[in-house]
Amino acid sequence: MITFSKPTVEQFFRTYVITNFSVSNDEKKLIFSANLNGKMNLWAMDLPDTYPYLFAHHDESNSFIKIDPENRYVLAGFDKDGDENHQIYAIANEGGLPQPLITGDPSEKFFLSHLSEDGQRIYYMTSEGNPSFLNTRVRNLEDNSDEIIHVGEVSPTNLTAVSDDEKKFVYLRSFANTYVTGFVKVGNETYSLTPDPNKVHVTFEPVFVDETIYFVTDYDSEYSYVAKFDLNTKEFSQVLSIDNESINSLEWDKTNKLFYLLTENGVQDNLYKYNLSSEKLEKLSTPVDVIEKVQVVKSGSVYILGRSATIPHNIFQSADGSGWEQLTNNRVLGLSTEDMVEPDVVSYKSFDGMEIEALLFKAKPENDNGHTIFWPHGGPQASERKFFRSMFQCFLNRGYTIFAPNFRGSTGYGSSFVKLVEQDWGEGPRLDCVAAIEWLFENNITDREKLFLVGGSYGGYMALLLHGRHAEYFKAVVDIFGPSDLFTFVNSVPAHWKPIMDRWLGDPERDKERFIKDSPVTYLDGMVKPMLVIQGAKDPRVVKEESDQIVEKLTAEGREVEYLLLEDEGHGFSKKENEIRVYSRMLEFLEKHQG
Numbered sequence: 001m002i003t004f005s006k007p008t009v010e011q012f013f014r015t016y017v018i019t020n021f022s023v024s025n026d027e028k029k030l031i032f033s034a035n036l037n038g039k040m041n042l043w044a045m046d047l048p049d050t051y052p053y054l055f056a057h058h059d060e061s062n063s064f065i066k067i068d069p070e071n072r073y074v075l076a077g078f079d080k081d082g083d084e085n086h087q088i089y090a091i092a093n094e095g096g097l098p099q100p101l102i103t104g105d106p107s108e109k110f111f112l113s114h115l116s117e118d119g120q121r122i123y124y125m126t127s128e129g130n131p132s133f134l135n136t137r138v139r140n141l142e143d144n145s146d147e148i149i150h151v152g153e154v155s156p157t158n159l160t161a162v163s164d165d166e167k168k169f170v171y172l173r174s175f176a177n178t179y180v181t182g183f184v185k186v187g188n189e190t191y192s193l194t195p196d197p198n199k200v201h202v203t204f205e206p207v208f209v210d211e212t213i214y215f216v217t218d219y220d221s222e223y224s225y226v227a228k229f230d231l232n233t234k235e236f237s238q239v240l241s242i243d244n245e246s247i248n249s250l251e252w253d254k255t256n257k258l259f260y261l262l263t264e265n266g267v268q269d270n271l272y273k274y275n276l277s278s279e280k281l282e283k284l285s286t287p288v289d290v291i292e293k294v295q296v297v298k299s300g301s302v303y304i305l306g307r308s309a310t311i312p313h314n315i316f317q318s319a320d321g322s323g324w325e326q327l328t329n330n331r332v333l334g335l336s337t338e339d340m341v342e343p344d345v346v347s348y349k350s351f352d353g354m355e356i357e358a359l360l361f362k363a364k365p366e367n368d369n370g371h372t373i374f375w376p377h378g379g380p381q382a383s384e385r386k387f388f389r390s391m392f393q394c395f396l397n398r399g400y401t402i403f404a405p406n407f408r409g410s411t412g413y414g415s416s417f418v419k420l421v422e423q424d425w426g427e428g429p430r431l432d433c434v435a436a437i438e439w440l441f442e443n444n445i446t447d448r449e450k451l452f453l454v455g456g457s458y459g460g461y462m463a464l465l466l467h468g469r470h471a472e473y474f475k476a477v478v479d480i481f482g483p484s485d486l487f488t489f490v491n492s493v494p495a496h497w498k499p500i501m502d503r504w505l506g507d508p509e510r511d512k513e514r515f516i517k518d519s520p521v522t523y524l525d526g527m528v529k530p531m532l533v534i535q536g537a538k539d540p541r542v543v544k545e546e547s548d549q550i551v552e553k554l555t556a557e558g559r560e561v562e563y564l565l566l567e568d569e570g571h572g573f574s575k576k577e578n579e580i581r582v583y584s585r586m587l588e589f590l591e592k593h594q595g
């Protein structure tokens with residue numbers, strides 16, 4: 001018989017990501033953004049045909065796709081090499097090369113907000129002239145006029161919903177990830193969607209339904225729920241909540257007068273259908289554990305984009321939310337889901353008795369190399385979930401067990417829990433990680449001599465901090481674009497993040513002592529284990545200097561540090577060849593330090 005060799009690293013990384021999609025109203029065209037040819041481009045399928053063809057070639061990351069309701073053009077947002085300065089392009093309905101439509105200096109950002117029902121007016125936000133708070137403008141495609149309709153003030157302000165008659169506008173103002181207020185502007189009048197905008201709460205996903213605005217909020221509640229604002233009476237009221245689940249997205253089915261609701265329930269999502277007139281709530285079964293986008297079209301058909309731990313991104317369609325047809329066949333080259341690892345959902349008690357949920361991916365016995373990778377996730381107000389990561393499945397196949405805790409500050413466990421990381425980046429979450437490590441040892445999952453530490457972004461920050469303060473636990477450490485010094489990080493973030501930094505992280509003058517205590521650079525002396533630092537040169541969130549300085553300082557101290565800098569990447573690795581380079585280098589590094 002012919003025997004085949006073990007899957008290669010490249011095999012895992014020949015899996016593609018689908019980051020977004022959009023379906024035309026007549027359901028004849030589905031356009032999606034994916035790196036099928038190695039770089040991010042737009043691909044299309046002429047439904048019901050599901051063979052994808054290259055629709056728009058630009059080789060850059062996409063921020064949105066919007067199909068003209070009358071199928072004359074497609075709008076899409078692209079940045080440059082991961083710099084997140086997204087600008088708005090137009091593409092002919094048949095596809096081709098994206099042509100700049102609403103663009104400016106390469107350092108400016110343009111975000112699509114709304115396209116009018118007749119496809120003539122484009123509502124968008126821009127950093128031009130107002131980098132921290134953003135301005136809202138409308139471009140009329142008939143006469144090419146472009147006028148400002150709202151000047152952002154106080155905090156970054158986003159136009160999020162426009163009524164059908166284009167006379168009422170809902171804006172969201174962000175003071176933090178956990179503090180977002182909403183107001184509706186009708187002529188010169190503005191009304192808060194919630195009773196007291198000075199109370200800390202979030203408001204998002206506004207939808208106009210006749211004279212009512214439905215939206216999601218956690219106003220006076222631990223879990224976000226659906227509420228409404230009556231435009232006639234100007235009254236706020238609660239519509240629907242689901243026990244212990246945060247409603248995260250709201251998609252309106254205009255034809256059948258129902259909502260599709262997506263809830264975040266710890267490490268996975270649930271999808272529900274809510275009939276507005278009968279008030280009946282129905283939980284739907286879904287083909288994947290984590291759903292990243294839901295679109296309902298005119299016919300009432302539902303399209304979702306999602307992934308599970310062993311299923312990469314795919315797009316599915318259903319006539320009414322029951323029974324799904326898989327439209328894309330994105331899979332891991334030469335592997336079945338059984339060849340991969342489904343995580344166990346575990347929980348452990350932290351230093352103060354708080355229960356922390358985590359994902360434990362155990363290497364299969366035939367692959368097990370005895371080593372564990374400890375993975376603090378990024379965000380930090382995000383969470384590790386049951387979603388496919390080629391990096392995880394590749395490392396599992398190489399024998400590493402992976403442990404990913406949803407330390408305090410993670411999303412999916414209620415409003416109070418997510419706030420616990422605010423102005424406390426380095427104490428509570430770090431101690432949750434330490435408790436997790438001790439739990440791994442106590443439960444004989446990990447050998448004390450066989451633990452690696454790998455994290456990206458906030459996870460990279462946590463990797464640096466844990467390395468500096470608890471190096472004894474680890475054999476070696478990989479930091480992927482982690483902030484190394486909170487004093488420099490707080491001043492280097494994008495302009496429209498600056499207004500939220502105080503509540504999120506703190507103030508460098510007022511909180512000087514805490515910034516010193518929680519900055520990884522404070523603990524250079526403790527960073528004695530071999531380290532690999534990986535950084536994208538164009539990263540606008542955690543800038544290159546954050547990695548440069550830690551590498552320089554450790555090198556000057558004679559420590560063992562490797563540095564991989566990717567010139568054409570930002571906060572993530574969007575180009576296939578770069579991804580393969582990064583993860584091969586990581587594997588090589590881990591293998592070298594297994595000892």
Ligand SMILES: CC(=O)N[C@@H](C)C(=O)N[C@@H](C)C(=O)O
Pocket residue numbers: 177378379380381456457458459497541542
């Ligand atoms: C403002 C905010 O929460 N940004 C996050 C999405 C983010 O990018 N955080 C970085 C630091 C990360 O951890 O990914």
